[in-house]
Amino acid sequence: MRPTVAHADLGDPDLYTTLERHTRWRELAAEDALVWSEPGSSPAGFWSVFSHRSCAAVLAPSAPFTSEYGMMIGFDRDHPDTSGGRMMVVSEHEQHRRLRKLVGPLLSRAAAGKLAERVRTEVHGVLDRVLDGGVCDVAAAVGPRVPAAVVCDILGVPAADQDLLIDLTNHAFGGADELYDGMTPRQAHTEILVYFDELIAARRERPGDDLVSTLVTDDALTTDDVLLNCDNVLIGGNETTRHAITGAVHALATVPGLPAQLRDGSADVDTVVEEVLRWTSPAMHVLRVTTDEVTLGGRDLPPGTPVVAWLPAANRDPAEFDDPGAFRPGRKPNRHITFGHGMHHCLGSALARIELSVVLRELAARVSRVELVADPTWLRAIVVQGYRELPVRFTGR
Numbered sequence: 001m002r003p004t005v006a007h008a009d010l011g012d013p014d015l016y017t018t019l020e021r022h023t024r025w026r027e028l029a030a031e032d033a034l035v036w037s038e039p040g041s042s043p044a045g046f047w048s049v050f051s052h053r054s055c056a057a058v059l060a061p062s063a064p065f066t067s068e069y070g071m072m073i074g075f076d077r078d079h080p081d082t083s084g085g086r087m088m089v090v091s092e093h094e095q096h097r098r099l100r101k102l103v104g105p106l107l108s109r110a111a112a113g114k115l116a117e118r119v120r121t122e123v124h125g126v127l128d129r130v131l132d133g134g135v136c137d138v139a140a141a142v143g144p145r146v147p148a149a150v151v152c153d154i155l156g157v158p159a160a161d162q163d164l165l166i167d168l169t170n171h172a173f174g175g176a177d178e179l180y181d182g183m184t185p186r187q188a189h190t191e192i193l194v195y196f197d198e199l200i201a202a203r204r205e206r207p208g209d210d211l212v213s214t215l216v217t218d219d220a221l222t223t224d225d226v227l228l229n230c231d232n233v234l235i236g237g238n239e240t241t242r243h244a245i246t247g248a249v250h251a252l253a254t255v256p257g258l259p260a261q262l263r264d265g266s267a268d269v270d271t272v273v274e275e276v277l278r279w280t281s282p283a284m285h286v287l288r289v290t291t292d293e294v295t296l297g298g299r300d301l302p303p304g305t306p307v308v309a310w311l312p313a314a315n316r317d318p319a320e321f322d323d324p325g326a327f328r329p330g331r332k333p334n335r336h337i338t339f340g341h342g343m344h345h346c347l348g349s350a351l352a353r354i355e356l357s358v359v360l361r362e363l364a365a366r367v368s369r370v371e372l373v374a375d376p377t378w379l380r381a382i383v384v385q386g387y388r389e390l391p392v393r394f395t396g397r
Contacts, residue, residue: 010048010308011041011073013380016284021385022325025050025313032319034297041382043079046287046306049296050313052320052337058288058296058309059341065288065307067344068092072383077289077304087228089236089344096343099229102218104347106154106211107237112351115150119358122149127366131396135373139387143246144170144238146355151237155230156203156210161195168192169238189231196230197223233348239384240282241352245359246387247280252363253370253392255327262364267329273356278336279327281312284385286340311337312385369395 008015015021028035028050035048049055058065067090070081084090088099105111126145130136148166149159157165171188183191199212200223207213211233215226251272252259261267290305301307315336316324339346346352363370371393379386 008037009040010035010037010310011046011382013382016382016385017378017380022312022316025310026316026318026324028310029313029317030319032297034299042073042076042306044076044306046073046076046308047296047301048308048310050310050317052314052317052335054296055309055311055314056337056341058307059286059337059344061342063288063342064290064292064294066092066291067286067288069289069306071287073285073287073308075287076306083228086225087232088347089232092343098218098220100347102214103211103229103233106214107233107348107351111154112354115153115351116354116358118150118153119146119355120362122146123359123362127362127394131366131394133394135391135393138246138249138390138392139243139376140389142249143242143387143390146245146359147238147241147352150351150355151234154211154237155233156199156208156212165192165195165234166238168195169235172235172239192231192234193227196227196234199230200226236346237348237351239386241348241355243282243384243386244276244280244352244356246390247282248276248356248360249363249370249392250372250376250387250390251276251279251327252360252367253372255329258329259364259367259370261329262360269357269360270353271332271334272329272360273353274334274336275327275329275331276356276360277338277352278315278321278331278334280385281315281336281338282384282386283311283338283340284382285310286344311340366397367394368397371395 032051032054037046037048039045049058057063068084069075069077070084071090075081081090085095088096088103091099122145126142130141144166148162152162152165168188168191171183172185172192200216203212203216212230215221215229258267262269286309288307290301290303292303294301315338318324320335339349373391373393376390377388379388
């Protein structure tokens with residue numbers, strides 16, 4: 001690892017609105033660089049790692065790092081996330097295990113399999129509206145629909161409220177982009193919490209078989225704890241998967257012969273799903289704070305040091321992946337870390353994989369051609385590597 005003591009503020013969202021970000025990440029990953037960003041987007045600055053090896057090491061189960069101070073740029077030991085120790089993604093040890101045990105069964109592979117028909121229904125509904133029509137912005141009309149429908153079903157959100165929740169989630173994660181300048185991320189999170197506060201009260205009166213009902217039955221969780229974890233599941237299950245689905249359509253439009261290969265079986269759907277996840281890598285970064293002295297790149301970092309792992313850089317690290325910028329439908333092995341690594345590996349990964357699998361199968365079955373009308377544009381954001389617009393034209397079979 002080659003330490004670099006100064007660099008542009010890597011928490012600046014303007015750095016990620018073009019594909020130049022991949023060139024920068026590839027160079028830093030190839031160097032196995034350790035980069036310092038001065039205070040700016042983060043009040044005290046932070047270190048960054050980019051290679052597959054270094055990102056996996058920072059996120060490893062036994063690594064001396066914690067998520068309890070927060071998992072995004074802007075938080076650190078002296079400026080902690082107030083959700084720390086209460087929300088699943090920013091908790092450790094017994095509390096983390098307790099929450100995973102509660103939430104896990106509703107996001108497991110078995111539960112995801114039962115939701116596959118729900119995904120198919122949603123995909124058919126979307127295709128009925130866009131096939132053989134005009135230009136369709138996939139980022140707005142297709143990508144958000146499937147994960148929102150599924151995660152709202154899991155949470156017990158009525159279908160009539162799904163559009164509201166999609167809009168609030170957009171603002172919560174894409175708030176730096178001018179598309180969402182009507183509401184700040186903080187305001188969006190507040191609105192989400194207000195919504196779930198009302199839903200929790202309803203479930204206390206009339207429990208069901210949804211996740212909100214499951215959480216409220218645990219006496220160890222306060223209402224605030226339940227609120228925070230509903231917010232966590234909503235955003236985690238919606239915002240990243242929507243961009244992976246949009247990216248799957250992007251691949252169908254730009255990888256020669258991919259729809260036909262999926263249709264005739266020459267491309268294995270599960271293998272293609274893994275490549276979609278690597279190539280899109282929607283979760284842009286994960287922050288951890290050292291709990292002990294750590295040596296990275298020959299530099300000793302004291303306890304309390306914030307370190308950011310850039311997942312898209314790791315997923316296109318030339319030391320790990322041949323021709324990393326190319327979408328290879330048959331890529332094996334594919335050791336991407338799109339869902340993180342270690343104890344905090346994304347609990348909804350099975351659900352996301354099934355959603356992508358169904359989307360690819362249904363599109364291949366019903367669409368003969370996906371034509372990219374214009375190059376995609378990208379969100380001005382640092383939390384998600386997200387599509388702002390992906391205009392395509394679908395031609396039915």
